[in-house]
Amino acid sequence: MSPRLRNPFAFVVAAMAPVLTVCAFFFLLWLRDVRNDRKHTVNVNTATPVFAGNGDEGGCFHGTPLTTVERGVRLPVRRIRYLKNCAVVDVVLPDGRKGYVVLGIGDISVNPP
DSSP: OOHHHHOHHHHHHHHHHHHHHHHHHHHHHHHHHHHHHTTOEEEESSOEEEEESOHHHHTTTOOOEEEEEOTTOEEEEEEEEEOSSOEEEEEEOTTSOEEEEETTSSOEEEEOO
8 A cells, every 4th residue: 555545644735735835926926016016105196086995895986985185195005906997096095094096086196107
């Protein structure tokens, strides 16, 4: 009888090792993407609405307005999301609240581009 068949735990561990390696690889790619997103800032060029929640929850045109940000404000970026119909940028407001802006609604620029 093969030694692999005598110890089923060793067989399961050997079978799961490649799967866990691939999952860890994709998780690290995702973490790198989030880290790169947080290096951006949003510069508000004209009064722009900020919507409540995360961009993936509210979507492009169905979000609940949280506030309007005036010209000249710089907002740190939490995450950039590319949805089916638009792109949304999750930001942190100066008072600590979190929301998102939709590219194309208002006038903002993301730095670095």
